[in-house]
Each structure stands twice: as C-alpha cells, then as structure tokens.
Amino acid sequence: MFDLNDTAMFVQVVRCGSFAEAARRLGLPPNTVSRRIQQLETQLGTRLMQRSTRKLTLTGAGKAFHERCAGAIDGLVEAGQELMTGSQEPNGLVRVATTADFFDFFPMEWIADFLAEHPRVRLDFVLGDAHADLIAEQIDVAFRSGLLTDSAYVGRQLLGIHSYGMVASSAYIAARGTPGTLQDLANHDCVTSAHPSGRTTWRLTGPDGLEEEVQVTGRFNGNTAQSLRKATQAGLGIALLPPAIAKLDVQAGLLVPVLPQYQRASKGLSVLYPSRRHLPSAVSAFIGLVLEKLSAVETLPEVFRLG
Known part of the structure; x- marks a missing residue:
C-alpha cells in the first residue's frame, strides 16, 4: 500500500510546479521531496513526472493519478481544517481562469459581496482569451464557451445556447x-x-x-x-x-x-475544474456565485468569449 503522505506531497509538487517550491511550502529539503516522489513512483510501478532543469511535466499516468487523488487529498485537508476550526465556512485560495473581458460584465461589486460573505476565501484571477492549462497553471476553476472536449477535466454546462x-x-x-x-x-x-x-x-x-x-x-x-x-x-x-x-x-x-x-x-458557457471529487468548499461557493448571478441576468453569458 502506497503512503498517502507521499500522495499528498505529489499533489503539492504538481500545484507548485517544482520540487523546490513544494519543499519550501512543506518545510522540507528539496531532495527529500524528490526522493519521496520517486518512492511513490516505485510503489505505483510507473513514472508520474518527467523531470528537466526547466520544468516538471506530468506523464499520462501522472495526469490520471493527479485527477483521481487531488480532490481526495483536498477533502482530507479541508476536513481536518474544519474539525480544527469547528467551522464549515469556505476557506483558502481559489484561482479562476476566465476571459480578459470578465470584469467588464461581471461587476466587481459581486466579487466584493462574495468576499465579504466569505472572509476566509481569497480569489486569484487569471484573465486571457487563451485556454489555461488547469494543472500546469494551478487553476481551480475555469469558465469556457463551447463544447467541452478535454476529458482530462470535469465540466458541466452552466448556460445554454443563445x-x-x-x-x-x-x-x-x-x-x-x-x-x-x-x-x-x-x-x-x-x-x-x-x-x-x-x-x-x-x-x-x-x-x-x-x-x-x-x-x-x-x-x-x-x-x-x-x-x-x-x-x-x-x-x-x-x-x-x-x-x-x-x-x-x-x-x-x-x-x-x-x-x-x-x-x-453562441457556444454557451461551461465551468471546468480539474478534480472529480471533493471539490473544495471555496471553489463550490464561487461556482455558486457565478451560477446565481448568470441565472439572474439572462443575457450575460454571451460575453464569455472563451472558446
């Protein structure tokens, strides 16, 4: 049986994009983190990452493993935090990828109200018209138009065709x-x-x-x-x-x-996120905000030119 601590470390390395940054956040030496990931690969019998001096790249097996285990690890961490704080309140950082024009049509007042309602949540927006790589760019949730064709992620349609x-x-x-x-x-x-x-x-x-x-x-x-x-x-x-x-x-x-x-x-609007299970409560709360606001403003979704 492989070590869940090593699995959690693997998830952290993927999100940080490097052993050095993951080690810094975990308070461990980089060579320890690298050795533990190698140990996990040995236990699983497959390579999870391709290493180079410039960057880390997930293998096909690594992407699949990350997709299956990242949400579970987040769920365990979140459950522990909730027990320690005695609160079900959403917390943590949510990275959002969406169109460059997002805030021309999604009033900042809605964001301010959301943050006021959830004081332990932080939002980090990655704005642009190109499709973000959710894993490589550590994106928690993305909004895209058109049909969802990337089976590596989880998606659902928020709004239909206009x-x-x-x-x-x-x-x-x-x-x-x-x-x-x-x-x-x-x-x-x-x-x-x-x-x-x-x-x-x-x-x-x-x-x-x-x-x-x-x-x-x-x-x-x-x-x-x-x-x-x-x-x-x-x-x-x-x-x-x-x-x-x-x-x-x-x-x-x-x-x-x-x-x-x-x-x-139009192509409609869908939400996309990297993990199938245990969606962090902060991410769920933000998706709920977008759903609520777009449902109230029927024509708003067509401004999301993400496809």
Missing part, C-alpha cells in the same frame, strides 16, 4: 447604407476577430432555419468583445456582438440592428 445578432452605429448606416441581403455584407466594412487571411467567414441562420455563410472583411480587427464593441460604436463597421452587449447598446441608441432576421448561435 444567438448573436449583427449591429452597426447609426453614423455607419447613414454613410454606407443598410445591407439588404446577407451577401451585401461583402461590400461593407465588418468588425471582426483577427484572421491571418484578412477575411472572416460568418455563418448565420436565416429566417427559414437554414445556415448561410458570407465572407466579410474590414479595416479593424480585435480579439476581445469590448474592442469590437467600441470599434462598432465608432462607426468602423458592422459587427456580430454578444446579445448582452448588443441589447444594451441598441436600447441606449448607440447601435442599431442589421439584418435582424439572421442570427448566429
């Missing part, structure tokens, strides 16, 4: 006219995400339920929803914007709908 619509500024429409058909977009400036070819294909569903596509170009590209929004407001072209943005800007008179009979389905 529709994107096309919008433009009144100034742009006054200067360039309103397109009458989808193919007319080829003669307009369109605000899109950057593409190496300089052209972007929009696939939209028409009033008959059939999907059509059109190639569009423009003089402005951006990689965040906010950059596309501001460019569209400035009259730089027609854009496909998330409904949370489009609806509010149309209501405020900042943008007008374009060919509203054509829509593009």
Whole structure:
C-alpha cells in the first residue's frame, strides 16, 4: 500500500510546479521531496513526472493519478481544517481562469459581496482569451464557451445556447447604407476577430432555419468583445456582438440592428475544474456565485468569449 503522505506531497509538487517550491511550502529539503516522489513512483510501478532543469511535466499516468487523488487529498485537508476550526465556512485560495473581458460584465461589486460573505476565501484571477492549462497553471476553476472536449477535466454546462445578432452605429448606416441581403455584407466594412487571411467567414441562420455563410472583411480587427464593441460604436463597421452587449447598446441608441432576421448561435458557457471529487468548499461557493448571478441576468453569458 502506497503512503498517502507521499500522495499528498505529489499533489503539492504538481500545484507548485517544482520540487523546490513544494519543499519550501512543506518545510522540507528539496531532495527529500524528490526522493519521496520517486518512492511513490516505485510503489505505483510507473513514472508520474518527467523531470528537466526547466520544468516538471506530468506523464499520462501522472495526469490520471493527479485527477483521481487531488480532490481526495483536498477533502482530507479541508476536513481536518474544519474539525480544527469547528467551522464549515469556505476557506483558502481559489484561482479562476476566465476571459480578459470578465470584469467588464461581471461587476466587481459581486466579487466584493462574495468576499465579504466569505472572509476566509481569497480569489486569484487569471484573465486571457487563451485556454489555461488547469494543472500546469494551478487553476481551480475555469469558465469556457463551447463544447467541452478535454476529458482530462470535469465540466458541466452552466448556460445554454443563445444567438448573436449583427449591429452597426447609426453614423455607419447613414454613410454606407443598410445591407439588404446577407451577401451585401461583402461590400461593407465588418468588425471582426483577427484572421491571418484578412477575411472572416460568418455563418448565420436565416429566417427559414437554414445556415448561410458570407465572407466579410474590414479595416479593424480585435480579439476581445469590448474592442469590437467600441470599434462598432465608432462607426468602423458592422459587427456580430454578444446579445448582452448588443441589447444594451441598441436600447441606449448607440447601435442599431442589421439584418435582424439572421442570427448566429453562441457556444454557451461551461465551468471546468480539474478534480472529480471533493471539490473544495471555496471553489463550490464561487461556482455558486457565478451560477446565481448568470441565472439572474439572462443575457450575460454571451460575453464569455472563451472558446
């Protein structure tokens, strides 16, 4: 039977990304930590990590073992902490990976209220449009759009599919006219995400339920929803914007709908976390916060451009 202490040490090494940092946190010499992990590998009969002078990389067996045991180790630690403190209160650090625009649409006041309600929880946000490696970057929870295809993690859909619509500024429409058909977009400036070819294909569903596509170009590209929004407001072209943005800007008179009979389905929003069992209470509490807020604001999920 392998030693659970060695297993806990393995989990710490993975989260720290190095033997030296894990040893520092555990208060042990680095060579002791390395020897104990080697001992665990010998007991399991398989290599868990590939070691180099620059970084540690989990093997396939190491990833699978970490996925199965990390939550259990966290559960044991959390149970001990709860017994020692006599409290079921969520505590500890939660690292969250999400889109660069997260706080443009998820008010900081919600975060402040959450931290006030859970004074023993700390939040560390990793913001960006690239998919984070949950294990390598020590991420506790990530929010992504689209279908979940990475079987190494645990995921569930928070919100389903909605529709994107096309919008433009009144100034742009006054200067360039309103397109009458989808193919007319080829003669307009369109605000899109950057593409190496300089052209972007929009696939939209028409009033008959059939999907059509059109190639569009423009003089402005951006990689965040906010950059596309501001460019569209400035009259730089027609854009496909998330409904949370489009609806509010149309209501405020900042943008007008374009060919509203054509829509593009969004990818929905899912939550992803690395462990199947014993999700730390602080992580569960944060996921609960996001669920509560997104359920109350029906159109908000479309701003999460994580896929």
